[in-house]
Amino acid sequence: MKNITTLFENTKVAFALKSDSELERAYFLFKMIANEPLVRIGTAMTNFALKAHLPVKKLIRATVFDHFCGGVNEEDCVNVIDSMYEKGVASVLDYSVEGKEEEKHFDATLDKILKIIDFADEKDAVPFAVFKPTGFGRFLIWQKKTEGTALTEKEEQEWERIVARFEKVCQKAYDCDIALLIDGEESWMQDAADELVGVMMRKFNKEKAIVYNTLQLYRHDRFEYLLKLHEESKAYGFKIGMKIVRGAYMEKEIERAEEKGYSSPICESKEATDTNFNLALQYILEHNEDIAVFIGTHNERSSYLALSIMENLGIDKNDPKVWLGQLYGMSDHISFNLANEGYNVAKYLPFGPVRDVMPYLIRRAEENTSVAGQTSRELNLLSQERKRRKL
Known part of the structure; x- marks a missing residue:
């Protein structure tokens, strides 16, 4: 077996399916998730908007939903x-x-x-x-x-x-x-x-x-x-x-x-x-x-x-x-x-339907915030791939 300790560093393979815009969206989302107060505020606002039947489904669908679902x-x-x-x-x-x-x-x-x-x-x-x-x-x-x-x-x-x-x-x-x-x-x-x-x-x-x-x-x-x-x-x-x-x-x-x-x-x-x-x-x-x-x-x-x-x-x-x-x-x-x-x-x-899947998505965001190193690792790799593509 070749040296496997660097296997997970290959960002070209890792993000081959992501278009440039999807890569940017992923970077933006993990930037948000890295900010714990922002996750708390965003969670409260999303719950309120859904309960009040505000027209936010399209926004949720285009961002966090399509990234994780x-x-x-x-x-x-x-x-x-x-x-x-x-x-x-x-x-x-x-x-x-x-x-x-x-x-x-x-x-x-x-x-x-x-x-x-x-x-x-x-x-x-x-x-x-x-x-x-x-x-x-x-x-x-x-x-x-x-x-x-x-x-x-x-x-x-x-x-x-x-x-x-x-x-x-x-x-x-x-x-x-x-x-x-x-x-x-x-x-x-x-x-x-x-x-x-x-x-x-x-x-x-x-x-x-x-x-x-x-x-x-x-x-x-x-x-x-x-x-x-x-x-x-x-x-x-x-x-x-x-x-x-x-x-x-x-x-x-x-x-x-x-x-x-x-x-x-x-x-x-x-x-x-x-x-x-x-x-x-x-x-x-x-x-x-x-x-x-x-x-x-x-x-x-x-x-x-x-x-x-x-x-x-x-x-x-x-x-x-x-x-x-x-x-x-x-x-x-x-x-x-x-x-x-x-x-x-x-x-x-x-x-699942956007509204029904929101509890799952909120848990995902909160888990990412609480797992030390997980979000920063994602951000680091996304940054590397952005640089690689620019070059």
């Missing part, structure tokens, strides 16, 4: 999907409508995920589908199941509908041979999700991984869960699918632990989280025969580590059981340079 529906995403795939980067269509609490919304989400699986079945460029457990049922039901609290008769019926939705979407993914990523959420509902996903793995992952759970490795107990699941898979004869990420609910987790007076499930430091992530990465790749993995990371060191472990273990760059992924609109220097080297790479491509 593929479109308002699947068909609207096709140009982005096709152009990325020409560069070797696949797409994970992520219906990013959050916070719904009614049965009609859960049924609508189920229909949307089934439609996405059909869409993926027709396009090699879309090898995965994805959904959140709370997209299929109320958070409170998941929480009560996790806590072991008795459900009312009405709630039991709700739970049965949740299980039926899971079963239906997993069966569809199995029938279409499309891998299905199930996102991780807050710790106080996750045990119930783990249990249900485990049931689906036992049923649908007999020959290979179709159903994938998610390890949020800023939680110090998740490596232990992985080891336990691996033992279970050997006992019951099924393959594991696992997406590994650092996590997305840290502030909420810490605040709730303090408020309720229990020990936080979050690792004590950034270094401890990195160690936990890399430990899980090493373990999974060492058990490549049993575990398929989607490595979701914007961390360059962890990406380099994955490549190094793969090389040491003799795992092919394009092994179908190993994928690396980043979010659309971020870390193009990782995604496109990895794809250029022949690795399996996919971008999470959020989509």
Whole structure:
């Protein structure tokens, strides 16, 4: 292997799909995101404008939405999907409508995920589908199941509908041979999700991984869960699918632990989280025969580590059981340079109506602001590419 430590410096490859105007827009957006007070003000103003039904959709669509999202529906995403795939980067269509609490919304989400699986079945460029457990049922039901609290008769019926939705979407993914990523959420509902996903793995992952759970490795107990699941898979004869990420609910987790007076499930430091992530990465790749993995990371060191472990273990760059992924609109220097080297790479491509996707976009902006070094790295690379093009 050539010297990989400079792999992510190639801005020509990283930003090949961006026109000059799109490059300028990206630079402008990350400049804004780098300013924490500006993000707070912008978030408040955007929420107000949307609630007051002010005519801001076109402005949002032309700036932050089009940078971080593929479109308002699947068909609207096709140009982005096709152009990325020409560069070797696949797409994970992520219906990013959050916070719904009614049965009609859960049924609508189920229909949307089934439609996405059909869409993926027709396009090699879309090898995965994805959904959140709370997209299929109320958070409170998941929480009560996790806590072991008795459900009312009405709630039991709700739970049965949740299980039926899971079963239906997993069966569809199995029938279409499309891998299905199930996102991780807050710790106080996750045990119930783990249990249900485990049931689906036992049923649908007999020959290979179709159903994938998610390890949020800023939680110090998740490596232990992985080891336990691996033992279970050997006992019951099924393959594991696992997406590994650092996590997305840290502030909420810490605040709730303090408020309720229990020990936080979050690792004590950034270094401890990195160690936990890399430990899980090493373990999974060492058990490549049993575990398929989607490595979701914007961390360059962890990406380099994955490549190094793969090389040491003799795992092919394009092994179908190993994928690396980043979010659309971020870390193009990782995604496109990895794809250029022949690795399996996919971008999470959020989509949905502008108004409904705003909570997702606001979270993205806030996360970028809070991740030290992430935004400055993006800005630095965008600056390099602007200079390169001018020369």
